[in-house]
Amino acid sequence: MILAVDIGNTNVCIAGLDGHHVRFTTRMVTRAHCTTDEYTAELKFLLSRLRVTAEDFEGAIVCSVVPRLTRPLADACRRLTGYEPLFVSSSLDTGLTFGVDAPERVGQDRLADAAAAAALYSLPCMTVDLGTATTYNVISAQREFLGGFIVPGVQTSLRAISAGTAQLPPIAPQAPDHLIGRNTVECLNNGAMFGTAAMLDGLAARVEEDLGQPLTVVATGGLAPYIMPCCRRGILYDGDLLFKGLSLLFEKNH
Template sequence: MILAIDVGNTNIVLGCFDDKQILFRERISTNQLATDLEYMTLFSTALKLHSLSEENISGAIISSVVPSVTNTLKQAITKLAGVTAMVVGPGVKTGLSIMIDNPATLGADLAVDAAAAISEYKAPMIIIDMGTATTMSVVDKNKNYIGGVIMTGMAVSSDALTSRTSQLPRIAFETPKKIIGTNTVDCMKSGIMFSTASALDGMIERMEEELGEKCTVIATGGLAPLIIPLCKRDITLDEDLLLKGLMVIYNKNKKD
């Protein structure tokens, strides 16, 4: 059983896979002040919740965009299961042909998403990951990673709106009954939810125009299930994409 962990700026996604089967997926908050013991306790709790034991963990893999947390997690995993975690980064085989200006600058999360997507979906493709930032990665018909865009995440936009206005309240991410709101809260919900969906639809259209062909579109990330149903484009929601990518990369790099 392999422990897979993806560290984002807001949340950490963790899960375990056995061969090609994902056994569970959970999210915890990213806390840069937490100790290895605190993270170990959270991982142990997640395993117990799914009737799994750390004694069955034979390996681990981490992708992280928060360097200050990465080493803490490695220590937590060693305490938990007595294994040294593989970390996605330079020297780790991903199976990607990365065609951007400086391949070393590609975020680990984007590499992991793309590694999973090319193993499971038809290229060319656009991969959307909705977390603290919303990213859109493009893989061409030859399965080359050619670039993408980074957009302000939905939660960041909402926080900026409420923090810079004196009378606008914080809102839940819920779809209003109508696009044209008749009260402040519904106006804000419509503005956040439908504008995000429209931005994705519009960016997909522009990317396809630039490529000159239609793309398979896949979406993942904590906020994706809220927004993808509102999009007009046909987008496949794959909440396990990151874990699948970690599984692909682990298997490419494991020592027999």
């Protein structure tokens, strides 16, 4: 089994990968100033609750969008498993070619999502990862990473509008049961949810028009199951897309 660590802006997500099968997932809050010792202890605690031991692992891979935490968590993985982790980068064999200006600056999470989509879904494909930021990746029929779009995430947008206004309350997004908001909370929630869905539909339609081919759209991230029913086009859901990408990258580059 491979230990996979995805360091995000809000959470650090951990998974055990057995081939393309995700054996377990768990997470901890991203904290900017944790040391290697602290992360090692927390990883051991989380894995012990899952009855997973260091001997169960035969490698590790790290994906990070928080550079200052990459080394402390990578060192924690090495201490825990005894293996130096593989780091995600565009220089790895991803199964993709790149049509962007600076492949080395593409987010590691986006690389993992794109690698999984190119290997597992019909192309051309657009992935949508609904996290702290909402990231879109477009992969051509020739497995070329064409780029995409980055916009504020649903919760990020809601926090920003609440912080920047005097009368709009903070809310947690949830699945709406009707379209038009009838009070302030519903207006905020429905605007965020249906607005994100309309953006997803609209961008997919424009990409499809630009490529001149039918487009497969794959959504991932915690809010995806709530956004997808608000969309007008068919969207595939893959909650483990990133970890499947990490598994593929490890297999290709270990």
